[in-house]
Amino acid sequence: MTTHNELRLLPWSGPDGNPCYLSAEGSGGYLSRLADNTEAAQLEMSGELLEHALEVLGDGEAEPNELRLLAMDMTEALRDVRRVAISRGRRLPLTDTPAHEGGDEGPRLPAAAFG
Numbered sequence: 001m002t003t004h005n006e007l008r009l010l011p012w013s014g015p016d017g018n019p020c021y022l023s024a025e026g027s028g029g030y031l032s033r034l035a036d037n038t039e040a041a042q043l044e045m046s047g048e049l050l051e052h053a054l055e056v057l058g059d060g061e062a063e064p065n066e067l068r069l070l071a072m073d074m075t076e077a078l079r080d081v082r083r084v085a086i087s088r089g090r091r092l093p094l095t096d097t098p099a100h101e102g103g104d105e106g107p108r109l110p111a112a113a114f115g
Contacts, residue, residue, distance in 0.1 A: 009087040011038045011080065019083075039084045046077040 007021040010031075014020050022031050056062050056070055 008032070008035065008091060009083060010035050011042055011083055011087065035087075039087070042077075042080040042084060046081050049073055049077050 007023060010020040010022055012020060022035065053070055053074060056066060062070075
């Protein structure tokens, strides 16, 4: 299997805020499993935060400080989910997709799919 990138973006940053990477060669090692578990926890927490955000925003009586804290928490969760998506996207196998006429490489849907 050929991947986009031989380095895996880890779900945490280094001490100076720079991204951390792991060689993708040994995907079953301790750090890979730790990264997998961390990603799963981040995705789970973001789902719980989304439910909380819907409750707070649906209340209509949230205080400005509560909304500010919610926005900060949502920003952190979005950063984590984005990093997971980038990391997983880089590890997808490369495939040979057939070239379509006109340069459109997206899926082809019948007109009926649009109502």
